[in-house]
Amino acid sequence: MIEARGLAKRFGAIDAVREVSFVAGDGRITGLLGPNGAGKSTSLRLICGVLAPDRGAARIDGIDVAGAASAARARLGALPHSAGLYGHLTGRENIAYFGALHRIPAPRITREIDRWRERLDMTDFLDRPAKSYSQGQRVKVALVRALVHQPRNLVLDEPTNGLDVMAIRALRGVLEELRTEGRCILFSSHVMQEVSALSDRIVIIGGGRVLADDTPAALRVRSGTTTLEEAFLRILADGEREDEAPDGGGAAARC
Amino acid sequence: MLTLWTVFRKELLENLRDRRTLFSALVFGPLLGPLLFGVMVSRIVAENTGAARQRVALTVVHGERAPDLLAYLTAAGARLRRAPFGARAARAAVVRGGAGVVLIVPRDYPRRFARSEPARVLLVADSADNATRGDAARAGALLQSYASSIAQRRLQVRGVDPLIAAPVTIDSIDVASASARAVSVIGLMTYFVLFAVLMGGLYFAIDATAGERERGSLEPLLMVPIARGALVGGKILATCAAMATSLAICLAAFLGVLHTLSLERLGMRSDFGPLMALEFFAICLPFVPLGAALMTFVASFTRSYREAQSYVAAVLLVPTLPIAFASIYSLRASPAWMFVPSLSQHLLMTNLLERRPIGAIDVLVSAASSLLVALVLFVFTERQWRRESMLG
Ligand SMILES: Nc1ncnc2c1ncn2[C@@H]1O[C@H](COP(=O)(O)OP(=O)(O)O)[C@@H](O)[C@H]1O
Ligand SMILES: [Mg+2]
Numbered sequence: 218m219i220e221a222r223g224l225a226k227r228f229g230a231i232d233a234v235r236e237v238s239f240v241a242g243d244g245r246i247t248g249l250l251g252p253n254g255a256g257k258s259t260s261l262r263l264i265c266g267v268l269a270p271d272r273g274a275a276r277i278d279g280i281d282v283a284g285a286a287s288a289a290r291a292r293l294g295a296l297p298h299s300a301g302l303y304g305h306l307t308g309r310e311n312i313a314y315f316g317a318l319h320r321i322p323a324p325r326i327t328r329e330i331d332r333w334r335e336r337l338d339m340t341d342f343l344d345r346p347a348k349s350y351s352q353g354q355r356v357k358v359a360l361v362r363a364l365v366h367q368p369r370n371l372v373l374d375e376p377t378n379g380l381d382v383m384a385i386r387a388l389r390g391v392l393e394e395l396r397t398e399g400r401c402i403l404f405s406s407h408v409m410q411e412v413s414a415l416s417d418r419i420v421i422i423g424g425g426r427v428l429a430d431d432t433p434a435a436l437r438v439r440s441g442t443t444t445l446e447e448a449f450l451r452i453l454a455d456g457e458r459e460d461e462a463p464d465g466g467g468a469a470a471r472c
Numbered sequence: 473m474l475t476l477w478t479v480f481r482k483e484l485l486e487n488l489r490d491r492r493t494l495f496s497a498l499v500f501g502p503l504l505g506p507l508l509f510g511v512m513v514s515r516i517v518a519e520n521t522g523a524a525r526q527r528v529a530l531t532v533v534h535g536e537r538a539p540d541l542l543a544y545l546t547a548a549g550a551r552l553r554r555a556p557f558g559a560r561a562a563r564a565a566v567v568r569g570g571a572g573v574v575l576i577v578p579r580d581y582p583r584r585f586a587r588s589e590p591a592r593v594l595l596v597a598d599s600a601d602n603a604t605r606g607d608a609a610r611a612g613a614l615l616q617s618y619a620s621s622i623a624q625r626r627l628q629v630r631g632v633d634p635l636i637a638a639p640v641t642i643d644s645i646d647v648a649s650a651s652a653r654a655v656s657v658i659g660l661m662t663y664f665v666l667f668a669v670l671m672g673g674l675y676f677a678i679d680a681t682a683g684e685r686e687r688g689s690l691e692p693l694l695m696v697p698i699a700r701g702a703l704v705g706g707k708i709l710a711t712c713a714a715m716a717t718s719l720a721i722c723l724a725a726f727l728g729v730l731h732t733l734s735l736e737r738l739g740m741r742s743d744f745g746p747l748m749a750l751e752f753f754a755i756c757l758p759f760v761p762l763g764a765a766l767m768t769f770v771a772s773f774t775r776s777y778r779e780a781q782s783y784v785a786a787v788l789l790v791p792t793l794p795i796a797f798a799s800i801y802s803l804r805a806s807p808a809w810m811f812v813p814s815l816s817q818h819l820l821m822t823n824l825l826e827r828r829p830i831g832a833i834d835v836l837v838s839a840a841s842s843l844l845v846a847l848v849l850f851v852f853t854e855r856q857w858r859r860e861s862m863l864g
Pocket of ligand 2: 299375
């Protein structure tokens with residue numbers, strides 16, 4: 218389970234994240250939806266503990282990320298926005314390196330790699346140097362790298378960026394499989410269709426605030442629209458209006 | 473410890489597969505110095521021994537009148553040639569050129585010589601001719617030394633101590649050429665050794681920091697629950713391994729280069745043998761972690777490979793500054809200088825090369841101060857890696 222409680226982060230004059238609170242539960246896929254610059258990546262980095270929040274806190278399975286960083290991180294797998302690989306190492310070596318850093322015994326690393334190799338159709342390229350990979354192959358290896366220590370929680374920042382339809386479908390299959398295993402999955406995207414196709418719960422974020430946090434169906438009903446796209450646009454517009462209001466206390470409190 | 477080892481192994485494996493990194497660590501870094509050194513020294517050797525080998529060439533007219541003189545000249549290494557012309561034609565032959573320096577023994581020479589009267593010889597030369605001017609001067613000096621050897625012989629025969637006739641003797645030693653240049657060449661050698669250390673780890677250090685960021689592998693790496701100290705330590709250790717390898721290759725290459733050059737002729741000792749190479753290695757080894765930590769520290773602040781290259785290349789100049797300082801002020805190894813890394817290594821190596829003794833304390837202080845600076849740099853690097861600005 219991933220919990221964000223009143224997260225805020227400022228970079229100089231930019232308020233990247235003003236007030237982000239939500240809960241991503243186990244056995245569910247939670248989609249973080251928002252336009253570019255909304256603060257999705259920053260929120261996820263705060264949750265992963267590579268950035269320290271100015272205010273608020275994040276917890277992984279109830280463990281405070283700032284307080285017990287190692288324990289929290291051990292329960293977390295992450296596919297950050299820039300999920301680069303070591304080009305001179307093979308995909309397998311890239312994955313094994315992270316497994317070793319997590320202190321996973323070699324046989325278990327091999328077992329985990331074998332499991333995903335078939336599942337993600339990676340046999341062709343897994344033992345080739347990573348510098349020759351396509352974007353889709355890179356993401357697959359980076360995903361297995363994030364899963365090699367079998368974390369209970371998985372955070373993915375715009376995982377479908379640059380992927381073709383086939384790769385997106387494979388990724389979707391993996392996330393659904395992980396959900397049935399009872400893991401907690403949190404992913405971000407700026408593409409509404411993707412989020413609605415996958416998520417059990419949608420957290421809409423704009424201007425560094427949570428503007429809505431509900432199931433796809435409830436979001437449609439609440440904003441009085443028939444399609445999710447209209448709902449998304451209306452919620453974003455409302456959020457902006459509130460930000461401009463002098464006493465804009467924040468839509469998050471209302472949701 | 474386990475993490476350190478994991479990081480170390482991965483950095484080595486990755487860089488061993490990178491041709492550019494490998495080239496700079498195993499070829500360019502360690503061999504550039506010895507090769508440049510070899511070219512420079514062999515040129516100096518050629519200049520000096522070339523001049524020494526040049527023997528006086530003399531064309532002799534009526535040499536049969538002075539067999540003793542001819543024997544002396546031949547023994548002194550002069551190349552003698554019988555003139556195809558007579559005494560009268562000698563002047564014209566020299567003016568025409570081609571005859572070189574001409575020595576004429578006049579008709580009355582044997583008689584005057586036998587009576588111990590001043591016996592005259594004639595040396596005909598063209599002082600405007602650059603090609604033979606050296607010959608003329610050397611021939612003059614040879615004749616002068618023959619004359620004084622005869623004088624001493626005569627005094628001895630007459631029961632006078634011949635030393636009376638030599639109130640002042642002059643031994644001229646040309647320091648300008650060989651030995652002076654040899655000293656500056658030694659300075660170069662120690663610089664090249666330290667350069668090989670740093671160059672050997674250049675791309676390792678860049679790849680482990682700026683390369684990690686540019687590839688986008690830094691963020692997932694920083695999300696793994698490992699101590700930053702172990703991460704940074706493993707990276708620095710891998711750079712150390714590259715630097716130590718480069719150092720060893722460089723010293724082996726110097727062994728080869730110095731073996732093939734004949735330094736004795738320069739007045740330099742060439743007893744840089746395997747034992748001294750090992751001593752060099754031991755002296756420079758503490759400089760290895762310093763160089764690795766320094767490069768990793770500098771590269772940690774850069775955003776890209778290219779930026780890192782320009783900054784870290786500046787670090788390559790670090791060992792030159794103290795060495796330049798040392799040669800400008802002609803520093804000798806003293807306890808105080810042993811606290812200055814790179815300068816201390818330079819001075820210790822120079823002492824070994826010049827066969828001056830070095831103290832165990834000096835070696836220890838040099839090693840300890842270098843390792844201490846390395847440790848401080850490691851702490852600063854680790855601190856930088858804990859900051860969130862590391863993500864960029
Ligand atoms: N390291 C940083 N330094 C300065 N500004 C940043 C940094 N990271 C993000 N920002 C700014 O914060 C805002 C939110 O960025 P981000 O969280 O990446 O948004 P999203 O992922 O939703 O597109 C943007 O205006 C971005 O320019
Ligand atoms: Mg983003």
